[in-house]
Amino acid sequence: MERFDRSPEVALEWYRAGKGATLATVVQTWGSAPRRVGAQLAISGDGEIEGSVSGGCVEGAVIVEALEALEEGASRMLEFGVSDEDAFAVGLACGGTIRVLVEPIGSVMSEALLTELVAARAARDPVAYEVNVETGSRRLVREGHQQRMRMDRSGFEEGSALFVAVHNPPLRLIVVGAVHIAQALVPMARIAGYDPVLIDPREVFGSSDRFPGEEIRLDWPDEAVAALGLDARTALVLLTHDPKLDDPALESALRADVFYIGALGSGRTHAKRVERLTAAGFSAQEIARIHGPVGLDIGAAGPAEIAVSILAEMTAVLRGKAE
Structure with missing residues (x-):
């Protein structure tokens, strides 16, 4: 689809x-x-x-x-x-x-x-919907077709009459921090097929004037993330620079099966983040799931270009092309 x-x-x-x-x-x-x-x-x-x-x-x-x-x-x-x-x-x-x-x-x-x-x-x-166009057999399957499911690629199995229709959940992007980068990232992500959700308890940031028509949750990130749920079709991007807001959502994501976790900040900021998560009991392997500093290194300057780098990295991870 x-x-x-x-x-x-x-x-x-x-x-x-x-x-x-x-x-x-x-x-x-x-x-x-x-x-x-x-x-x-x-x-x-x-x-x-x-x-x-x-x-x-x-x-x-x-x-x-x-x-x-x-x-x-x-x-x-x-x-x-x-x-x-x-x-x-x-x-x-x-x-x-x-x-x-x-x-x-x-x-x-x-x-x-x-x-x-x-x-x-x-x-x-x-799920995948299988139909054999010669025999007419039809069924839903939840196992197999890993490559097709990961790539969202429906089609005939090679050399056969079996058509496989991929029915993945819609991609979802949860952004913590209704900042300038989010103003560029959210509409870009929507064009790319994501259902974006913004989380920021600070009403001055998370306002409909700044994000017209978007879903905004003025809750603490850990509460909002728990209510939304996290799964393998979800990406989480943390943009606040504030550990009080970022870390609770980050810890929830590390315990879940989200396909992408990105956190804004310099290398030094990320090193401090790693220290906090290590002290909280997370392993080096778990912490390594975080893309920080967030985004591909494309020499981005300004919020819009940073948003491009984030969306590009999300796509690379989703499609199995990340290094």
């Missing part, structure tokens, strides 16, 4: 409301395609839609096919290709081609299976 959309959830709502529903999923792409493999579109029996498989250029055709598949009670594999001459006009640039699997709910994908998928997504439980 690209962003965490609500196509499965909405499809289940429509099905339970008696409208009928199908899920259309991009299963393969060639050339330049506007949506990644795994992107989904839900279509109700009334022609309502949620999500997208192509950014709009083939949605109309998919809807027609989906309504016919719903009436027949059978899945369909669709393929859309556009020549180089007219590709750009409809959004499939450079002769892009996509294959879309259409699955009616109830007759093809069971209500029980879709319910299980929706429950896993609500619980932030990473």
Whole structure:
């Protein structure tokens, strides 16, 4: 999936409301395609839609096919290709081609299976949806596909008819310290697909005027982090320079399975941080999980460039490219 959309959830709502529903999923792409493999579109029996498989250029055709598949009670594999001459006009640039699997709910994908998928997504439980397009077998799996899960990469297993759709929880960024760097980092992270949350008990910093439209928690960081929960799809970035605010959240992160921990400060500041954490009983191996000073060394100057370095380092760690 690209962003965490609500196509499965909405499809289940429509099905339970008696409208009928199908899920259309991009299963393969060639050339330049506007949506990644795994992107989904839900279509109700009334022609309502949620999500997208192509950014709009083939949605109309998919809807027609989906309504016919719903009436027949059978899945369909669709393929859309556009020549180089007219590709750009409809959004499939450079002769892009996509294959879309259409699955009616109830007759093809069971209500029980879709319910299980929706429950896993609500619980932030990473799962993979497997469908064999030749045999029609379908199931959810919670083990295996480690590389696909880490890279958020849906697709066919090489040389087989087994399609694997990755359903990871949305990436989440928790920022402690509503400072100038956060003003640049939060919108950048949102563009990159994160759901950001700001924590700062200082109301003068954590104000909606400084962060319009963002989720801000005016709580002490340890309390806010405990309420939010920490998991393997969460990054924590500490920006306050104040041990009273940073350290409680940092200690919570070191006890959790977050994929990234970054802390602002010079090498000297980080050395003092290490001393405090060592005295608190954390091992050298645990403390080594902290990226401090935070961010890749790109010679950043100013809050915006520091934010770029932080987001770049988060991406490198998430995708297994960090040194």
